[in-house]
Amino acid sequence: MPVLDAEILARLQFAFTVSFHILFPTLTIGLAGFLLFVEAQWLRTNDNAYLRLYHFWVRIFALTFGMGVVSGLVLSYQFGTNWSEFSRIAGPVVGPLIGFEVLTAFFMEAGFLGVMLFGWDKVGPRLHFLATFLVAFGTTLSSFWILSANSWMQTPAGAHIDPILGSYIPDDWIAIIFNPSFLYRLAHMLTASFLTTAIFIAGVSAYYMLSGKHTALARKSQSIALWAVLVLAPLQIFIGDQHGLNVLEHQPVKVAAMEANWERQAGAPLILFALPDSKLEKNHFEISIPKGASLILTHDINGVVPGLKDVPREDRPPVGIVFWSFRVMVGLGMLFLLIGVWGAYARYKGTLETNLWFNRLCLASMPAGFIATLAGWFVAEVGRQPYTIYGVLRTSDSISPIISGTMIATTLTVFLVVYGGIFSAYLYYLVKLIRVGPALPAPEDEADAPEAIQGARPGLIVPAE
Amino acid sequence: MDLALIAAGVIAAGILIYIVLDGFDLGVGILFPFAPDDRSRNVMMNSVAPVWDGNETWLILGGGGLLVFFPIAYSTVLPAFYFPVMLLLFALIFRGIAFEFRHSAHTSQYLWDRAFFGGSLVATFSQGLLVGGLIQGVTIVDHRFAGGMFDWFSPFSVLTGLGLVAGYGLLGATWINMKSEGETQAWSRRAAIVMGGAVLIAMLAVSVMTPLIRPAIAERWFGGVNALILAPVPLMTALNAALLFYGLFTNRERLPFFSAIGLFVWGYIGIGVTMYPNIVPPALTIWEAAAPRSSMIFALIGVAITLPMILGYTWYAYSVFKGKASDHGGYAKH
Numbered sequence: 001m002p003v004l005d006a007e008i009l010a011r012l013q014f015a016f017t018v019s020f021h022i023l024f025p026t027l028t029i030g031l032a033g034f035l036l037f038v039e040a041q042w043l044r045t046n047d048n049a050y051l052r053l054y055h056f057w058v059r060i061f062a063l064t065f066g067m068g069v070v071s072g073l074v075l076s077y078q079f080g081t082n083w084s085e086f087s088r089i090a091g092p093v094v095g096p097l098i099g100f101e102v103l104t105a106f107f108m109e110a111g112f113l114g115v116m117l118f119g120w121d122k123v124g125p126r127l128h129f130l131a132t133f134l135v136a137f138g139t140t141l142s143s144f145w146i147l148s149a150n151s152w153m154q155t156p157a158g159a160h161i162d163p164i165l166g167s168y169i170p171d172d173w174i175a176i177i178f179n180p181s182f183l184y185r186l187a188h189m190l191t192a193s194f195l196t197t198a199i200f201i202a203g204v205s206a207y208y209m210l211s212g213k214h215t216a217l218a219r220k221s222q223s224i225a226l227w228a229v230l231v232l233a234p235l236q237i238f239i240g241d242q243h244g245l246n247v248l249e250h251q252p253v254k255v256a257a258m259e260a261n262w263e264r265q266a267g268a269p270l271i272l273f274a275l276p277d278s279k280l281e282k283n284h285f286e287i288s289i290p291k292g293a294s295l296i297l298t299h300d301i302n303g304v305v306p307g308l309k310d311v312p313r314e315d316r317p318p319v320g321i322v323f324w325s326f327r328v329m330v331g332l333g334m335l336f337l338l339i340g341v342w343g344a345y346a347r348y349k350g351t352l353e354t355n356l357w358f359n360r361l362c363l364a365s366m367p368a369g370f371i372a373t374l375a376g377w378f379v380a381e382v383g384r385q386p387y388t389i390y391g392v393l394r395t396s397d398s399i400s401p402i403i404s405g406t407m408i409a410t411t412l413t414v415f416l417v418v419y420g421g422i423f424s425a426y427l428y429y430l431v432k433l434i435r436v437g438p439a440l441p442a443p444e445d446e447a448d449a450p451e452a453i454q455g456a457r458p459g460l461i462v463p464a465e
Numbered sequence: 466m467d468l469a470l471i472a473a474g475v476i477a478a479g480i481l482i483y484i485v486l487d488g489f490d491l492g493v494g495i496l497f498p499f500a501p502d503d504r505s506r507n508v509m510m511n512s513v514a515p516v517w518d519g520n521e522t523w524l525i526l527g528g529g530g531l532l533v534f535f536p537i538a539y540s541t542v543l544p545a546f547y548f549p550v551m552l553l554l555f556a557l558i559f560r561g562i563a564f565e566f567r568h569s570a571h572t573s574q575y576l577w578d579r580a581f582f583g584g585s586l587v588a589t590f591s592q593g594l595l596v597g598g599l600i601q602g603v604t605i606v607d608h609r610f611a612g613g614m615f616d617w618f619s620p621f622s623v624l625t626g627l628g629l630v631a632g633y634g635l636l637g638a639t640w641i642n643m644k645s646e647g648e649t650q651a652w653s654r655r656a657a658i659v660m661g662g663a664v665l666i667a668m669l670a671v672s673v674m675t676p677l678i679r680p681a682i683a684e685r686w687f688g689g690v691n692a693l694i695l696a697p698v699p700l701m702t703a704l705n706a707a708l709l710f711y712g713l714f715t716n717r718e719r720l721p722f723f724s725a726i727g728l729f730v731w732g733y734i735g736i737g738v739t740m741y742p743n744i745v746p747p748a749l750t751i752w753e754a755a756a757p758r759s760s761m762i763f764a765l766i767g768v769a770i771t772l773p774m775i776l777g778y779t780w781y782a783y784s785v786f787k788g789k790a791s792d793h794g795g796y797a798k799h
Contacts, residue, residue, distance in 0.1 A: 063565045069518060070561035074554045076528045080543025081550055087543075088608065091536025092760040099533040099764050102526050103771040110522045111778045114515030115785055122785050162757075167536070170759045400544045402610055411551050418555055422562055429569040 007396050009408040010082045013415060015381070017074055019374055020419050024068035026373050029143060029190065030197020031061045032136035037224065039132050043125060053221055056438035057201075060430065062117055067426055069110075071419075082408065086388050086398035089167045093159050093176055094149050101145035109138035140190065147189055151182035153389050154380070155250045161392070180250055184243040185380075191236045192376065195336060196369025198228035202339070203366030204434055206359040214437045219353060222362075226343035226352075233336040240333065241296075247383075248297055251390060252306035253315065254383035257322040259293045261307050268293040268305035272327075276319040281309060317385040325378035332372035339365060468765065469755040472534035473744065475768055479530055481733050483523035485636070485726050490517045492637020494560055494585025495630060496656055497578065504792045505649040506578065512644040512790035514564055519779060521557065533764045537754040538744045541610040545603045546595055546617055553591040560584025586630065593629030597622030600736065601678055602747040621674055628667030632729065635660035639709075639722035644790045657713055657721055665706055668732060672699075675739065679747065682739055695738060702731040 035054055042050035076098065079087050087095075115123060115131040123131070158175030159168045170176055205222035208214045248255045255261075260276040260283055261268050270292020274283035294303040308316050339362065346352045384390055388398040490513040500506045531539040543550055559580040567577035598617030605611060638657035642650055676683035685691060705727035712720030744751045755761065 059569075063569065066518075066562055066565040069521070070558040073521070073525060073557060073561075076525050077543060077550055077554060079532065080528070080539050081547050084540035084544045084610070087532060088536055088540040091532050091539060092756045095529070095533035095536055095539075095756065096760050096764040096767070099526075099529045100767050102522065102529045103767055103775065106522045106525060107519065107771075107775045107779070110519035111775070111782045113518055114782050118515045119785055167757075169757045170763070173759075173763050400540075400610075402544050402612075402614070403547060404614075407547060407614065414551075414555065418558065422558065425562070425566055429566055432569060 006403060006405040006408055007399050009405050009412060010399050010403070011395065013082065013408055013412040014078060016412070016419070017071065017078060017415060018381075019377070020423070021068065021071040021075060022373065022377060023370050024064050024071065025139070025142070026193045026196050026370060027064050027200065028061060028068055029139045029193035030195075030200075031057060031064070032132075032139045033194060034197060034201065034224070035061060036132050036136045039129050043129060049217055049220055052217060052438045056217075056433075057221075058117065059433050062113075063426065063429060063433070065109075065113065067422070082400055082403060083388075083398050084400040086393065089161075089393060089398075090153075090389060091167070093152060093156075093168045093170050096170075096173075097145050097149040097152070097177070101142050101149075105138045105142035105145065109135050109142065112138070143190055143193075144186060147186045148177050148179070148182050150380075151185045152176055152179045154185075154384055155179050155181040156389050156392060181243075181246055184239070184246045187239050188236070188243050188376070189373075191232055191239055192369070192373045194228065195232040195236055196373055198225045198232060199336060199339065199362075199365055199369040201225040202229060202343070202362045203364075206362035207434065208437065209353055209359045210356070210363065215353065217438050222352065223347075226340065226347065229336060230340035230344050233333065233340040237333055237337065240330075244297065248306070251383070253308065253311050254317060254322070254379075255297065256306045256308045256310065257317045257319045257383055258326040258379060259297075259305065260319055260323040261293060261305055262309050264304065264307040264310055266294065266304045267291045267302045268297075270296060271323075274323070276323055278313075278316070278319055315386065317383050322379055322383045325375040325382070329372050329375040329379065332368050332375070335365065335368060336372075468758065468761040469534075469751045471765065472755065472761055473751045475765070475772075476527070476530045476534060477737060479523060479526045481730065483520070483527055484733065485729060486520035486523060487517075488633045488729065489513070489636040489640040489722075490520055491560075491585045491589050492633035492635065493641060494581050494637070495589060495634045496637050496641070496653075497582045497585070499656065501648055501652050505645070505652065507792040508645050508649050508790050509641055510564070510567065510581075511792070512641065515786045516782060517561075517564065519782060521561070524557075534756055534761060535744055535751065535754040536756055537608050538749065541603060541605050541608070541749065542599070542745055544610045545612060546598060547614060549591040549594045549598070549617060553588050553595075556584045556587035556591065558584070560588060585633075589630050589633045590626040593626030594618075594622045596629065596736070597625030600625070600675060600739065600746065603745050603749075605745065605749050621671075621678060624667065624670055624674065628664065628671060631660050631663035631667055632732075635664050635709075635725050636722075636729070639713075639725045642713075643718050643722050646789055654713055654716070654721075657725075658710070661706070661709055661713070661725075664728065668702065668728075672735075681747070685739060698731055698735045698738070702728060702735070705731060 035057055038050045038053045038057070041047070042054065079094075112131040112134040115128065116135050119128060119131060157179040158172040159170045161167065162169045201221055202225040205218040205225060208218035209222070244255070244258075247258075259268065260271050260274050262281050262283075267290070269288035269290050271283065271286055271288045274286040274288075276283050291301040293305050295301050297303065297305055308319065342358055342361075343352065346355050346358050352358070386395055387393060388395050493509050493513050497506060497509060500509060528539070531542070561584070563577040563581035563584065567574055567581065570577055594617060597619070601617070601619060601621060603610065603612060604616065635657060638653045638660050641653035642657060645653060676686055686695060705724045709721055709724035709728065711717075712724055740746055742750045742752075744754050756764075
């Protein structure tokens with residue numbers, strides 16, 4: 001088999017486009033919630049600082065949302081172009097779930113996004129709040145359906161394969177939607193979105209603290225973000241643990257890969273560092289804590305942990321990627337816990353604004369949530385290999401039969417170049433928006449942010465001429 | 466109850482709504498560099514900025530809908546049109562991000578103006594290639610695509626590609642005519658006359674060529690009483706064309722836009738009766754391509770509940786932004 005055959009290229013292409021895409025919804029799901037919160041605060045307290053926070057963050061939201069829309073559109077067609085056998089076989093199950101996502105979520109988001117962004121002087125404040133609410137609600141609904149579809153591919157239920165057609169016939173939609181791993185995955189991903197966003201907002205706020213700009217407004221957003229981190233970081237660790245137990249039950253081989261555990265054994269060690277070797281079926285340079293994996297996975301130091309050798313070689317996922325992604329995710333989760341706790345301590349001491357090292361840590365952690373989310377998805381998706389539908393349909397049997405490696409290589413190259421280009425542009429405008437910062441308060445507001453900003457007119461943003 | 470037929474109706478309606486809605490905003494992009502000045506370009510951009518995202522969602526519904534109701538059509542058409550589909554997606558990426566990036570840009574605005582124009586043009590042309598390629602037919606064996614990667618490429622599909630560019634251009638021009646004033650509006654009327662003429666020529670050429678590439682279509686169009694039953698299609702098309710030019714020459718604001726939509730609706734019906742009962746010509750019927758009954762019922766219940774709501778709030782979103790678009794616009798309250 002050649003090193004880069006059509007299957008590997010199609011997998012690389014999907015991995016790249018879906019990883020690129022997930023960065024943007026992760027931020028928009030969380031930011032929609034944040035915007036809803038500050039608009040509610042503005043309506044409740046009439047404090048215009050909240051309104052200015054809204055106007056600032058909604059620009060970042062809009063920029064990010066646009067990226068999510070265009071990169072998501074690609075995915076809805078890629079199932080057909082590159083994975084037509086998967087579409088033919090699983091379409092009857094996955095199709096309606098994605099269809100419901102479009103019908104209930106996408107239209108709601110898109111319909112009210114216009115009102116949310118451009119409708120300030122066209123609808124009243126309460127109606128505008130409703131538009132923000134519906135956009136936020138839409139992003140959550142969207143996660144509901146797409147994670148249901150993804151979870152069904154991990155833990156299929158409620159459908160059987162028709163022996164004549166060779167494709168799925170759904171039997172029980174409730175069992176399909178609420179398949180065994182769905183609620184864990186939904187909770188884990190929604191929390192990841194909010195946590196990632198909270199860390200991001202804390203980082204942007206820390207930038208203003210460190211540079212001494214917009215500090216009055218940044219104090220507000222940092223406070224909101226750090227309360228969120230303090231609650232969400234431990235919550236996420238708890239949900240992650242529960243999700244891990246669920247994976248152990250339904251996808252034991254994935255867990256074996258996460259732990260780089262080759263032999264089924266009682267009292268399995270927790271491996272902190274290792275270079276797993278799939279050929280020799282062992283780890284190099286292993287550093288481990290005795291009985292640690294058994295304790296974490298079975299909540300019993302002598303519990304039995306599944307091993308990779310439980311299944312034949314060809315049924316195992318790539319171990320190294322799963323093992324290391326898992327460690328990156330967990331390590332960053334601990335970092336978020338540290339930020340939450342340190343933030344609470346600094347708040348108690350009254351040094352949130354002045355603590356240099358804390359603010360530097362927040363600034364440096366800005367991308368950390370995204371990296372953790374991606375790492376988590378690598379564990380879930382690479383760990384599902386060599387299947388697209390776990391235990392049923394192999395990835396090699398899911399690919400479009402006609403498409404050649406050359407064609408996929410061509411489009412993959414174009415994707416790399418195009419996505420690289422637009423991502424650079426996105427970062428450029430994101431940094432530009434953050435550097436300019438929130439607009440100055442209108443004259444009747446309290447003068448809490450006196451710095452003049454070149455090019456920004458109070459309350460009105462015009463397209464550059 | 467014939468679920469496949471109902472589902473085909475739902476998808477056909479969804480695609481028609483897509484063509485009309487995204488048609489005018491893609492058309493605005495196609496005409497973008499030809500606008501008289503930057504002020505006009507701002508008006509044009511602002512007239513579609515609040516709604517383009519919703520318009521494009523109908524395309525996701527088209528793709529998603531095929532996967533839901535006709536998985537075999539989805540899994541054969543997309544590999545068959547691999548390159549045009551990829552071209553469409555890349556083009557939509559460029560024009561989609563142009564909305565936000567242009568707004569944030571300063572010195573690089575010209576770059577996003579070009580992305581908006583180029584993306585709109587290429588997206589439209591590749592959709593036209595798809596339409597032409599589909600009418601020509603797709604080779605399917607055993608429910609899998611079995612043709613070549615460039616089967617879709619022919620003089621006919623290039624013609625439908627160019628025809629759709631003119632068609633979306635017409636929708637865009639008549640939309641701008643409705644949403645703008647003064648110099649921009651006068652320019653958009655002239656653009657609509659040019660585009661309208663091009664559309665009529667393209668429609669005529671496609672109508673002449675279609676029965677020639679597949680004799681079965683000639684039989685469908687002209688055989689027996691069919692010629693009589695189908696007579697309203699060309700007649701209504703002609704009537705809408707007359708209304709379009711009447712509206713343009715008498716400086717009406719709404720009539721040209723709605724007549725242009727009428728032209729599209731009747732052209733679409735024409736393609737529909739040509740293809741029926743196939744979902745992928747020449748041989749895959751809607752019943753053969755249909756999803757299992759349990760998938761159909763589940764999804765149709767969802768459509769029955771959500772589609773009226775979607776139409777309701779889409780109408781609401783449009784009504785919030787009714788009236789003339791302004792040349793400055795933004796997110797903040799003013």
